[in-house]
Amino acid sequence: MASSTLIPEILAPVGNMLKLKVAVMYGADAVYLAGPRFGLRYAADNFSEEQLREACVFAHQHGVKVFVTLNAFLFDEDMHDLPAFVAFLQEIDVDAVIVSDAGVARVVREHSSLNIHVSTQSSTLNTWSARFWAQLGAKRVVLGRETSLAAAKAVREGSGLEVEMFVHGSMCMAFSGNCTISNYTAGRDSNRGGCSHSCRYEYGLFDQSGHNYGEGHFMSSKDLNALRLIPQFVQAGIDSFKIEGRMKSALYVATTVQAYRHARDAACGRLSPVTHNNLDDLPNRGYTEASLIQAAGTESIALQKKDQAVFDMAGYVLDTNDQSQMAVFLNHPVEKGQRLELLSPAGENVPVQTGKIIDVRGRLVDRGNPNSVVLLPRPEGASAFMVLRLQHAS
Amino acid sequence: MRRSYNVHSIDLWHSIKNLALGHELLLEHRELGRLGCLDSKQLSELAIENRAHGGRNVLVWDILASDAQIQRADTLLHELDLSIIDAIRVQDPGVAMYVSQSWPLPLQLVLETGNHNIGAILSWIDVLGDAVERIILSNELPISWTLQYRDQIAVEVELAVLSPILIFYSPRPLIGTRVPEPDQPLFWGEPGQRRLPVKQNQHGTFLFYEKALFLLPHWQDIRAARVDVNRYDLRLWHSDALVDTLIAWHQEKDTESSRRVRDQLTKRTTQGFFKSNRTDKQFAKLKRHDSVPEGLRPAGLVVDTRKKSYTLINLQEAIRVGQTLVFVNSIGETTHHQIRWIEDLDRQRHSVLGSGLAIIDHVSRAPTGTNVYMPVDDETFE
Numbered sequence: 001m002a003s004s005t006l007i008p009e010i011l012a013p014v015g016n017m018l019k020l021k022v023a024v025m026y027g028a029d030a031v032y033l034a035g036p037r038f039g040l041r042y043a044a045d046n047f048s049e050e051q052l053r054e055a056c057v058f059a060h061q062h063g064v065k066v067f068v069t070l071n072a073f074l075f076d077e078d079m080h081d082l083p084a085f086v087a088f089l090q091e092i093d094v095d096a097v098i099v100s101d102a103g104v105a106r107v108v109r110e111h112s113s114l115n116i117h118v119s120t121q122s123s124t125l126n127t128w129s130a131r132f133w134a135q136l137g138a139k140r141v142v143l144g145r146e147t148s149l150a151a152a153k154a155v156r157e158g159s160g161l162e163v164e165m166f167v168h169g170s171m172c173m174a175f176s177g178n179c180t181i182s183n184y185t186a187g188r189d190s191n192r193g194g195c196s197h198s199c200r201y202e203y204g205l206f207d208q209s210g211h212n213y214g215e216g217h218f219m220s221s222k223d224l225n226a227l228r229l230i231p232q233f234v235q236a237g238i239d240s241f242k243i244e245g246r247m248k249s250a251l252y253v254a255t256t257v258q259a260y261r262h263a264r265d266a267a268c269g270r271l272s273p274v275t276h277n278n279l280d281d282l283p284n285r286g287y288t289e290a291s292l293i294q295a296a297g298t299e300s301i302a303l304q305k306k307d308q309a310v311f312d313m314a315g316y317v318l319d320t321n322d323q324s325q326m327a328v329f330l331n332h333p334v335e336k337g338q339r340l341e342l343l344s345p346a347g348e349n350v351p352v353q354t355g356k357i358i359d360v361r362g363r364l365v366d367r368g369n370p371n372s373v374v375l376l377p378r379p380e381g382a383s384a385f386m387v388l389r390l391q392h393a394s
Numbered sequence: 395m396r397r398s399y400n401v402h403s404i405d406l407w408h409s410i411k412n413l414a415l416g417h418e419l420l421l422e423h424r425e426l427g428r429l430g431c432l433d434s435k436q437l438s439e440l441a442i443e444n445r446a447h448g449g450r451n452v453l454v455w456d457i458l459a460s461d462a463q464i465q466r467a468d469t470l471l472h473e474l475d476l477s478i479i480d481a482i483r484v485q486d487p488g489v490a491m492y493v494s495q496s497w498p499l500p501l502q503l504v505l506e507t508g509n510h511n512i513g514a515i516l517s518w519i520d521v522l523g524d525a526v527e528r529i530i531l532s533n534e535l536p537i538s539w540t541l542q543y544r545d546q547i548a549v550e551v552e553l554a555v556l557s558p559i560l561i562f563y564s565p566r567p568l569i570g571t572r573v574p575e576p577d578q579p580l581f582w583g584e585p586g587q588r589r590l591p592v593k594q595n596q597h598g599t600f601l602f603y604e605k606a607l608f609l610l611p612h613w614q615d616i617r618a619a620r621v622d623v624n625r626y627d628l629r630l631w632h633s634d635a636l637v638d639t640l641i642a643w644h645q646e647k648d649t650e651s652s653r654r655v656r657d658q659l660t661k662r663t664t665q666g667f668f669k670s671n672r673t674d675k676q677f678a679k680l681k682r683h684d685s686v687p688e689g690l691r692p693a694g695l696v697v698d699t700r701k702k703s704y705t706l707i708n709l710q711e712a713i714r715v716g717q718t719l720v721f722v723n724s725i726g727e728t729t730h731h732q733i734r735w736i737e738d739l740d741r742q743r744h745s746v747l748g749s750g751l752a753i754i755d756h757v758s759r760a761p762t763g764t765n766v767y768m769p770v771d772d773e774t775f776e
Binding site: 104105155184187192202205322 | 460462464487488489510513514521534539562565567579581589592671691698699706738739741750753761
């Protein structure tokens with residue numbers, strides 16, 4: 001049997017150090033991130049080796065695990081530096097690596113005693129497949145997003161491995177790892193970090209005569225939102241609830257971790273049921289529960305583009321001072337009098353007064369600019385790495 | 395080199411019979427093959443006919459499968475006469491495990507998705523053991539790599555030499571019901587631009603590259619790489635004329651006969667990554683290098699600045715007045731700056747500040763986001 005995790009883990013995506021600290025602040029139990037190479041998000045900030053070391057220290061000080069993605073399908077020439085990197089990950093005490101390539105799993109096994117988690121990129125869909133990966137040293141499988149909750153429970157019980165499932169975020173429409181559109185149409189290897197997201201484009205559907213049957217984003221999936229099903233995830237014994245989105249904003253990390261942490265705690269009887277969350281305020285393509293209950297059909301396609309956020313990230317708290325102020329790093333312009341909300345890890349959206357915006361030298365200003373720091377009145381409980389948001393003017 | 399031919403429908407079989415009979419047939423049952431249209435009876439009849447002419451029959455089970463689908467397939471396999479089947483071809487590692495432990499049939503492993511390093515290829519063979527009779531290598535592997543690998547691979551190796559290139563496989567029905575005759579050839583694309591063939595069936599939606607993989611002119615390189623089997627996949631296009639030119643090509647194997655085959659294809663052709671694969675070249679430019687310059691250690695990050703007034707640093711390390719810090723901005727410009735004064739957020743002056751936000755005198759060419767370093771051997775506190 002898989003090791004029993006009484007309380008399933010909330011696993012957050014962190015594309016950089018700020019997002020790591022935000023994820024920890026909002027209650028993630030584990031984070032996944034990428035080093036400078038071997039991951040699937042070349043365009044993300046990712047972590048240098050020094051930052052990886054710092055990330056492990058910070059996360060472990062807060063009781064949070066760190067998983068490092070090594071989930072690209074590598075060529076032999078990419079593999080030369082892998083043994084040294086794997087040894088480095090072991091040295092800095094990474095909790096697991098996420099792989100999708102059997103050759104990478106072999107290197108990890110031969111050069112470290114690191115835990116191996118099998119990426120969703122390998123499209124593990126059945127118990128036999130989990131057993132295959134167990135023979136290659138895996139401790140956990142991240143199931144393909146085509147797997148139902150009932151099937152996931154069977155895989156966990158039948159394979160003896162821990163099971164991780166996505167609960168939120170963008171989804172490949174293809175079986176993960178089975179899409180090479182970028183490789184052939186853009187010359188960028190989608191399975192080595194260069195995905196150009198061709199599936200999100202608008203296409204026409206034509207017959208041989210050129211007749212157009214209509215246009216739409218045929219290959220663009222709606223985003224996964226499994227919040228409603230969290231009690232069933234808990235009942236099924238799923239070990240880890242994974243949130244997609246290492247390239248998304250710190251506001252996204254805060255909002256999703258907060259929502260799923262509360263839902264998980266409520267489902268485990270640690271909190272009374274939560275009635276409010278901010279997930280609809282995030283940019284999304286429309287939400288779907290994908291194949292968690294029944295196989296996803298045409299209703300799961302984001303045929304028309306819809307990606308508008310209700311709120312933007314205004315900034316995050318850098319520090320507080322002795323004068324009941326908080327120093328806020330702004331990602332977005334903020335005008336005097338504009339309504340801001342501080343997302344509290346406890347789940348409330350706390351209003352922040354912007355009647356007085358002060359710069360760091362103590363001067364009153366009418367507007368705070370992006371990429372600058374301003375002082376704002378500190379609501380009770382505000383502390384570093386809490387995130388502020390503001391509603392679109394429209 | 396031996397040949398194998400995909401056969402997913404009776405219609406295709408009638409078209410290519412003269413070419414394929416007596417060779418290895420990759421038979422696609424509608425329940426197991428991605429594009430399979432054959433029912434059990436058709437598949438059996440076809441296999442018996444091919445066997446009678448000295449051919450081999452391979453049952454293709456290349457859909458990616460849930461436990462429930464494996465269970466249904468188990469029932470189907472018990473109903474089929476497997477004595478006329480010589481091997482089973484699979485892609486899903488779970489299906490491979492199930493077959494290897496449940497049926498005494500050799501396995502052909504489709505390693506066309508990923509598995510671009512020898513360690514990965516050998517790992518599959520290690521786990522599945524003696525059951526593996528052949529691996530089908532990815533057409534993203536240049537032939538020079540296949541040549542390098544060949545000595546280490548103890549089983550047969552197959553390559554597609556004339557084939558559509560599947561670039562997307564989804565279990566979801568993405569065309570839905572918007573086309574009255576969904577079996578006709580359909581394409582996704584923009585008007586006047588590339589048209590990608592797309593098919594939807596009971597197993598999902600399949601998208602193919604606009605060009606056909608066409609490696610016939612390279613047959614000598616393929617033979618030199620000791621590829622055992624060449625695969626011909628005519629499922630998306632077939633005609634009597636194409637079959638005739640292929641028959642001729644197998645006899646002549648010269649440039650002219652190869653050109654005649656290509657002329658019969660209704661689409662443009664590509665050699666794909668046969669010669670080289672540099673699909674990392676384009677996106678390497680996207681990479682942001684954030685490594686610490688030699689001899690320095692991180693001290694913080696600039697989070698605000700006002701020209702001729704101040705620079706605000708979110709500190710990682712203690713700093714002191716008189717110390718020289720190194721600022722490296724996002725385009726790599728480096729500025730050495732000796733600190734003249736330090737304030738905290740309460741505008742109190744300090745000679746040393748250990749953590750949090752530090753306001754210092756303005757640093758040129760160090761906008762927000764600039765990394766701040768200090769020498770490795772710099773001791774703020776002595």
